[in-house]
Amino acid sequence: MFERRVQESWGYGISVAEMLELPALAGIACVAGAEGLVRRIERLNVMEVPDIAPWVRERELLLTTGYPVRERPEALVELVRDLHERGAAGLAVKLGRYLDEVPPGALEEADRLGIPLLTLPAIGFDEVLTVVLSEVLDRQSALLARSEQLHQDLLQRIVAGQGLTDVAAHVSRLVRARILVTTADGRVLVETDASHGEEGVATVPVHGDGLERDATGRVRVEDLSYGFTDGDPARIVVPVVAGRHDHGRMIATAVDAPLSRTDEHALQRAATVVALSITKQRELAAVESKYEGDFLRDVVAGTAGDPAEVVARAGMLGWDLERPVVVLVAQHDDPTPHFRPDAGASPPQDRFISAWRSVVRAHDPTSAVVGLSSEVVAVLGVPTGFDGDAEEFVRPFVTRVTGDGGGGRRTFCTGLSRLCHDVADLPAAYEQARSAVRVGRWLHGPGALVEFDSLGIHRLLSLVSDPAELAEFVEDTLGSLVSDEPDKVELRQTLQALLDHNLNVAETARQMLFHYNTLRYRITKLERMIGPFTTDPHLRLNVAVALQALTLRSVDERVSGKASLSTTHNKPVR
Template sequence: MLTLCEDQPTTTSEAPETVADLLGSDLLAHARIVAGRAGLTRSVSRVNQIEDPGGMAFYLRPGDLVSTTSETLEHMSEPTVAFVSRLQSIGVAGLLVHVDAESALSPSIRRSADELGLPLLEVTEELDPDHRLTRGIRERAKMHVRAMFRSDRLRRTLTDVALAGGGMEDLATATSLECDVAVSITTVDGREIATAGSAEELQALRGSIALDSTGRLRTDSIDGGLGLHSHQGNSIAVCAISANGTDHGRVVLFSSRRQLTEPDLYAADTAAGVFAVAVARDLALSAVEDKHRSNFLRDLLLGRGGEHAHAVAHARRFGWDIGRPVVVVAIEPIPRHDDPSPTRRPLVDRQMAAFSSALAQRDSSAAIAALGTETVIIMGSGPTTVSDVHEIVERVHGDGGGGRQPFTVGISRPCTAVDDIPATYAQARTAVKVGRRIGGDWTVTAFDELGVFRLLSLVDNEDELELFARETLHDLAGHSAEAQDMRKTLDMLLATNINIAETARALHFHYNTLRYRITKLEKILGPFTDHADLRLDLSLALKIMAMRATDHQM
């Protein structure tokens, strides 16, 4: 597990002081409490000077008495309520504001401080820099100012790159040069989009615990892995890339040569702001083309793609090759009502982007689009198609975490003509439907693997199927542990063609125990060991129950 790398205040053996204690001390002898009296018992660990409220979150710690000026507060870009709420969420002890004759605290900040019980103090004189709680305050303030200038220079550099049409690779390279670190841009769930930096640093990043076994950034920790982390001599700063209230990914600064600090996290946040603009720009530019792609792929699946030669030529405009033998792959997400990130892009769009990235490494000429509630792929067919799809799914799935939503996948039979694509799409949809029922989340099912399930899926009246299963299995159709156990025995007996010795070995039963079970089963089901037709009925009934997920916890 990565550990948060914090600049902890110097500990002392003295008892902690509260805001109320300090109001009666030499340090705040001239201070006046103007709001938030309910929080006067909060403990103070140090006084921390903040010149830039926008970047304060990177420098504050619980227990800080935040010192700033009324002029600084007047130039805040965020609402007062949001600013005071941020201080409250960090856990600071209070807000100390230096005022002069020409400025005063606004009524809104007083109201917010009172509502949250956050002590709000006014002072007109400088604080004693030699007090134990203000020790190092000037050095920290200078460090904050240097970080502001550094981040402002980085913002201007990245803005110039973006205005010149630079993409994520260019922005990552510029960030790497400015900050002297390795840089990785990832999706929300940690898939790499772009990287920059020295070969040695990038190799160190890919070998570090910051990435999982599939090469993804670990975004499954608290707050999506955001913040400063360190492990085994490596240091990493992670910030979110957000545009228009939507989370689009992560920007990562990494170094194996030095410890990254709050100014580096501030720089990462600055870079993330420009990356967000670039993301919004790229999404706007691709929206029209994505719509044309989706419409054409939908037409192909519905049999409206036109003549074979025309459809193949039109697909080439999108970089797709559908003139070769192809299969249709359908991916259907399984949405969860407890998705912790409602500000992300729609689930189908995120999964389509993930599959598009993984697919490009396997079949760059494949067609892919998000269509309503599913992602559909038309990819080249060959001897390794099914294993290729399994590898693509494994790459998208990763090793868990990051809020990755489950899905099921269906693979059609191959086809060689555009006119056959609608039928193969129906095969892929059938594989998705049946595969989910018998296998649950993350199941990858090829249509040719369905066997008799393919025929059962054609029966529209599911109640009739369930009635057949109940009437055939009798008491074994129940949900009790005994019924499930006896169904397992019956299933193995049918699979071995009533080979008692082989079934006993497979189920780890004594031979006599299995004979007893067979006698019990025949009392319930009839003499199935002697009647092939009854065995067929029982086999179908068991498959109906499997298809309806009676024994599978979805």
């Protein structure tokens, strides 16, 4: 629809209806197409040749005496149609000299298309041009002056040290609208409302703004179009961009005063300052995050000092480590996605860290949340009356991070430590959480949420302090079966299937689609390699543990890319 296309592009100018109200142009009448009086006029043109349509631009009012079509007045029907297709503001015809009346077909076509068809009194074109263009320029000047004043005012607020909330509140008061500033994926950074008085800051989410949100409160910005939308309520959406970096969206929704299309220009200028404020906050946060990351890295490595010193330094960062806590580690399942820095989005890991920080600190501002290399580490204070079910306690956080887009567009695994009552136990708790992530991904697949205590035998294996000793145990027990040669891998799979089916040969053969005699042959071959595991229960136990340890080693190697049984058990990520 033409009207929709025009609404999306309107900004400067005056409407045809406003032009008809100008005292200097009294006598101009709309004889058809009254539904199009809302069309905007930003420029005017005079018709001097019959084929003028290709030179007409959007939001242009065309004036004519009818001279170019004096011998074929019905050509006005086609002209009206062409003007509509090009998004013109309308057609004004001066009757009396070359045309006595507007052809009925042209009137009908103007009514059908909703494009104003005007008749001019005895008034010169130069006067129409002067009056209308002067009005348009005056309004544009006022608009630019208002936008520039807003821009300078907001810049002064940034220089004075005010933050994003203050900037958004000032914009809200100026346009008398509800203002939301979101990230590129729709997480709400600031939500203000002009109806909240002088401060203009909503203390709770005001939502009732007609915006589509998911269960976690994320605004579905992907469904919003930029520009002015004359709906119920009216809304303006502008991008918050700095250079090629997409910081998000600024959304203005009408509250108790109408939004005009001219407000869009002011909001575009304001969005530039909002981008500056977000950039400033991110740079400050980056410095703080580096300091926090360095400190927590020392804490989980056990090199941050004595417990009293650790608690004191944590308190300076706003962290409470004197209470019972659980350590959480979250890692993307695909740590090396394709990412183009020039595409304007933040790196996935940055968005991941930001999502965890916003979700956790909204629940408990005294919890520590930092990004260490390719993972997020959080030290979460447990609630009063905690029953030991850390998974149920943390699951709402995982759900919200997924909805926030920090992990929702890319799956991630989350590992939890045992309950930790002492700062000195944090290094061990961190290793427990990392083991839960690593093994949980192998046991349950992408997106797993796993507690360390639920790992079974893998929990014990991950606690072995000397990886070389565990590797030696595996090799002593399995011998040449540790090889990655295809035939050895097949034999290990057969051995594991036998153990899984409690050495039931018939059931194992059916599960592996083997002939019974084929499986008996393989069992004989396996016993020649590792011993009589079918009759020696102690050897069978050693073999079962060694197979699990070997699997754990393969998981470690996929994560780290190093041929070590455990490259991460005792070392924090640096």
